[in-house]
Amino acid sequence: MTDSIQFDSRPNHADANPLVYKVALLGFGTVGSSVARILCERSNIGLRLTHICNRNVVRKKVDWLPPEVVWTESIDDVLSSGADIVVELIGGLHPTEDWVRRALASGKSVVTANKQLIAHCGPELARLARQMNQQIEFGASVAGGVPVISGLHQGLAGDDLFKICGILNGTCNYILTQIESSGVPFTTALREAQKLGFAEADPTEDIDGLDARAKLAILIRVGLHCNVAAASIVAQSISPIDAIDFDYAKQLECTIRQISRAELKGDTLFAAVQPSLVPLTSPLARVERSQNLVMATGVYGGETVFGGHGAGGHPTAVAVVSDILAIVHARQSRTGRAPEVTAKSQPSEKSPALTADFVTRHYLRFLVKDRPGIIAALATILDKSGINIDSVLQKPGCQKSHLPFLITLEECRTSLVVQALKQINALDFMVHPCLHMPIL
Amino acid sequence: MTDSIQFDSRPNHADANPLVYKVALLGFGTVGSSVARILCERSNIGLRLTHICNRNVVRKKVDWLPPEVVWTESIDDVLSSGADIVVELIGGLHPTEDWVRRALASGKSVVTANKQLIAHCGPELARLARQMNQQIEFGASVAGGVPVISGLHQGLAGDDLFKICGILNGTCNYILTQIESSGVPFTTALREAQKLGFAEADPTEDIDGLDARAKLAILIRVGLHCNVAAASIVAQSISPIDAIDFDYAKQLECTIRQISRAELKGDTLFAAVQPSLVPLTSPLARVERSQNLVMATGVYGGETVFGGHGAGGHPTAVAVVSDILAIVHARQSRTGRAPEVTAKSQPSEKSPALTADFVTRHYLRFLVKDRPGIIAALATILDKSGINIDSVLQKPGCQKSHLPFLITLEECRTSLVVQALKQINALDFMVHPCLHMPIL
Numbered sequence: 001m002t003d004s005i006q007f008d009s010r011p012n013h014a015d016a017n018p019l020v021y022k023v024a025l026l027g028f029g030t031v032g033s034s035v036a037r038i039l040c041e042r043s044n045i046g047l048r049l050t051h052i053c054n055r056n057v058v059r060k061k062v063d064w065l066p067p068e069v070v071w072t073e074s075i076d077d078v079l080s081s082g083a084d085i086v087v088e089l090i091g092g093l094h095p096t097e098d099w100v101r102r103a104l105a106s107g108k109s110v111v112t113a114n115k116q117l118i119a120h121c122g123p124e125l126a127r128l129a130r131q132m133n134q135q136i137e138f139g140a141s142v143a144g145g146v147p148v149i150s151g152l153h154q155g156l157a158g159d160d161l162f163k164i165c166g167i168l169n170g171t172c173n174y175i176l177t178q179i180e181s182s183g184v185p186f187t188t189a190l191r192e193a194q195k196l197g198f199a200e201a202d203p204t205e206d207i208d209g210l211d212a213r214a215k216l217a218i219l220i221r222v223g224l225h226c227n228v229a230a231a232s233i234v235a236q237s238i239s240p241i242d243a244i245d246f247d248y249a250k251q252l253e254c255t256i257r258q259i260s261r262a263e264l265k266g267d268t269l270f271a272a273v274q275p276s277l278v279p280l281t282s283p284l285a286r287v288e289r290s291q292n293l294v295m296a297t298g299v300y301g302g303e304t305v306f307g308g309h310g311a312g313g314h315p316t317a318v319a320v321v322s323d324i325l326a327i328v329h330a331r332q333s334r335t336g337r338a339p340e341v342t343a344k345s346q347p348s349e350k351s352p353a354l355t356a357d358f359v360t361r362h363y364l365r366f367l368v369k370d371r372p373g374i375i376a377a378l379a380t381i382l383d384k385s386g387i388n389i390d391s392v393l394q395k396p397g398c399q400k401s402h403l404p405f406l407i408t409l410e411e412c413r414t415s416l417v418v419q420a421l422k423q424i425n426a427l428d429f430m431v432h433p434c435l436h437m438p439i440l
Numbered sequence: 441m442t443d444s445i446q447f448d449s450r451p452n453h454a455d456a457n458p459l460v461y462k463v464a465l466l467g468f469g470t471v472g473s474s475v476a477r478i479l480c481e482r483s484n485i486g487l488r489l490t491h492i493c494n495r496n497v498v499r500k501k502v503d504w505l506p507p508e509v510v511w512t513e514s515i516d517d518v519l520s521s522g523a524d525i526v527v528e529l530i531g532g533l534h535p536t537e538d539w540v541r542r543a544l545a546s547g548k549s550v551v552t553a554n555k556q557l558i559a560h561c562g563p564e565l566a567r568l569a570r571q572m573n574q575q576i577e578f579g580a581s582v583a584g585g586v587p588v589i590s591g592l593h594q595g596l597a598g599d600d601l602f603k604i605c606g607i608l609n610g611t612c613n614y615i616l617t618q619i620e621s622s623g624v625p626f627t628t629a630l631r632e633a634q635k636l637g638f639a640e641a642d643p644t645e646d647i648d649g650l651d652a653r654a655k656l657a658i659l660i661r662v663g664l665h666c667n668v669a670a671a672s673i674v675a676q677s678i679s680p681i682d683a684i685d686f687d688y689a690k691q692l693e694c695t696i697r698q699i700s701r702a703e704l705k706g707d708t709l710f711a712a713v714q715p716s717l718v719p720l721t722s723p724l725a726r727v728e729r730s731q732n733l734v735m736a737t738g739v740y741g742g743e744t745v746f747g748g749h750g751a752g753g754h755p756t757a758v759a760v761v762s763d764i765l766a767i768v769h770a771r772q773s774r775t776g777r778a779p780e781v782t783a784k785s786q787p788s789e790k791s792p793a794l795t796a797d798f799v800t801r802h803y804l805r806f807l808v809k810d811r812p813g814i815i816a817a818l819a820t821i822l823d824k825s826g827i828n829i830d831s832v833l834q835k836p837g838c839q840k841s842h843l844p845f846l847i848t849l850e851e852c853r854t855s856l857v858v859q860a861l862k863q864i865n866a867l868d869f870m871v872h873p874c875l876h877m878p879i880l
Binding site for chain 2: 012035038041042086139145146147150151154155157158159160167178224225226228229232234240241245247248249251252254256259261263264266267268269270271272274275276277278279282283284286293297300301302303304305306307308309313314317318319320321322323324325326330331333348349350351352353354355356357358363365395404406407408432435437438439440
């Protein structure tokens with residue numbers, strides 16, 4: 001409790017000594033080291049990494065962190081330290097559940113990416129956090145870097161959501177999209193995914209939908225406000241899916257994805273994790289490789305989509321750091337400092353030069369009175385302007401007096417194109433000024 | 441200031457008298473009445489509508505709101521009331537700027553959907569709010585119901601964003617997708633959009649990109665932390681685009697959308713609102729009709745996508761109510777009550793029955809030893825189970841001993857299918873158990 005009192009009193013001397021919040025990391029694997037890197041590189045967000053706790057810590061030490069960071073194997077070193085926020089990136093339930101409880105009980109807020117922990121005892125941990133006047137945040141526990149937890153909890157708080165449907169497991173999506181694109185058998189796709197690090201040596205958790213259903217249980221709690229044990233959600237394996245199923249799916253104008261979905265209808269909650277056919281027109285069908293996507297449907301706002309990198313050190317670390325900042329903002333608002341853009345824990349405002357002079361490919365559509373030498377005239381002006389033509393396209397069968405055609409340009413600065421078009425638009429064969437657009 | 445003190449002291453008697461926050465609406469048009477409807481229908485979120493302020497208020501009155509709601513034409517009635525949060529849905533700068541300043545100055549927090557106001561003087565209003573220990577939220581000012589402001593501000597706060605690219609104007613997107621799908625000239629598509637209410641009588645603001653650039657200026661501030669005047673952003677009209685451009689675009693495997701984009705490169709901010717060619721494989725190409733989509737790219741998390749209904753009363757009202765709830769949560773955390781799922785302003789937790797028994801179309805893939813009568817045997821079992829076959833598909837040229845084929849089913853309960861498959865899987869011609877999946 002001493003920590004908490006110190007903590008709350010800090011803003012009083014904030015102007016003399018800018019407010020810095022101390023962060024301790026439990027676990028220094030892929031995500032942990034990405035979090036450390038962001039905290040290191042983004043020095044303007046008001047966070048300082050003070051502790052890293054990991055087994056075999058000597059082997060883990062890196063040279064790119066400030067020497068003040070304390071490396072330890074003992075959770076007690078972290079709990080007795082002045083750290084404000086403990087970030088749990090160890091995973092599993094043991095010893096993490098105990099450590100997270102002790103961190104909260106010792107007056108520290110907690111950020112975790114641990115879906116098992118949150119699916120297993122999230123509400124209990126939230127209660128403990130409230131009792132201690134602390135917070136526990138778990139945005140990274142579902143869909144890695146895709147901000148779907150905050151999206152459901154805050155961005156769509158005003159809606160009455162009744163349906164959540166998404167692709168929550170990057171391993172399954174990688175395997176399925178590999179079968180789809182290369183026509184390889186399931187076992188080959190799995191082996192490739194394992195070789196490339198997209199699947200674990202024991203892939204059961206992913207393949208059989210157990211990972212996805214823990215995430216779905218969390219989304220159900222946050223978005224549909226229902227408390228469901230992950231183990232009670234039906235999960236069907238993707239292992240029987242083979243190339244032939246994608247052929248059949250294509251004939252039905254569909255493809256196959258591992259879909260996690262939940263729908264509240266009256267007093268019944270439908271929920272399952274299953275390989276499913278999805279229409280090619282659905283955003284779900286276009287989720288490639290290890291991407292994640294969540295669609296939430298509400299009574300008032302209809303369908304809202306959140307998509308991005310569902311896994312990987314850096315994207316997951318973004319979710320973790322966003323959660324740390326959310327705790328800091330809540331602290332600041334608690335002490336009378338509203339969480340606005342200019343608050344200390346926000347990056348300072350930049351003052352760059354503004355320009356629309358994108359370097360891009362360009363689309364130039366002409367309407368001309370046809371006569372010999374038009375292309376030559378245009379090409380000469382473009383060439384003198386240092387602009388390279390990529391292609392010339394003309395639709396057959398158009399009127400000679402209003403002949404449309406198209407020139408695409410290789411990448412160049414937009415201002416060069418605008419300059420060249422001033423000359424071109426003055427040419428006598430131009431019926432209209434040239435329409436130009438960037439090609440993204 | 442009296443209001444603010446009253447406000448902060450309330451949680452002390454929260455248990456005796458559940459905490460309710462009072463909301464006043466300025467403007468009772470499409471969005472305003474949707475906000476009123478949500479506040480009315482979602483009685484469990486701890487908000488009470490107390491005032492509606494509008495010109496000609498007698499003509500505006502509706503019978504579905506509680507009689508306690510005060511209808512007034514005078515802003516002073518609102519400012520002198522006990523309302524905690526003032527929601528500004530009038531639009532434009534006059535008299536809204538003055539009214540919003542006065543609301544903040546009188547110790548009320550403000551929620552607004554007014555992009556001009558925020559693009560024009562957002563930072564100033566945020567400063568005033570901070571001085572008064574209040575908040576101003578503007579999630580509905582960009583992309584209506586798509587929670588992109590909270591997504592950038594909170595969900596992706598941990599990333600260092602450098603690029604934002606999106607479709608921010610539903611009118612332009614409606615017109616462009618109409619030209620694309622029907623091949624009509626621009627003027628026809630515009631007239632149709634006007635007839636259907638997707639475009640204003642004077643469509644200049646939308647067509648010429650002025651609406652989108654005000655929104656882009658806000659996204660630049662929130663996501664890229666740069667302060668840019670909307671008027672300084674280049675905006676190019678979509679009016680020269682015609683059906684032929686979609687033909688050309690298609691040849692380039694692209695389509696055309698009004699794209700608002702900003703990219704920070706060193707000390708230069710590239711920004712523009714322009715009709716642009718986008719590859720058919722991009723999520724931007726698949727944004728249909730009046731939908732909105734924003735892609736944010738960060739150094740660490742890569743690309744994140746937010747999509748949904750960018751306009752319309754109900755989706756925009758969801759963004760407004762979400763902002764109201766964000767203010768309430770900040771208040772609660774300020775008074776020592778963390779904004780957790782079980783807090784008073786959150787819907788109470790539901791306890792529905794859990795099932796995976798979705799009613800859906802089904803995909804059944806068989807692998808059989810071919811012999812006469814297989815389809816008949818399967819059809820009989822399905823029919824007796826009350827299940828209707830939709831189609832039977834067989835790829836030619838497969839081995840008779842391992843013959844794959846497909847049956848799709850009309851919509852039915854999954855449990856019926858599982859029951860029928862128990863019988864089917866026991867049949868002697870089955871090489872493998874049947875693979876079954878829902879067709880979404």
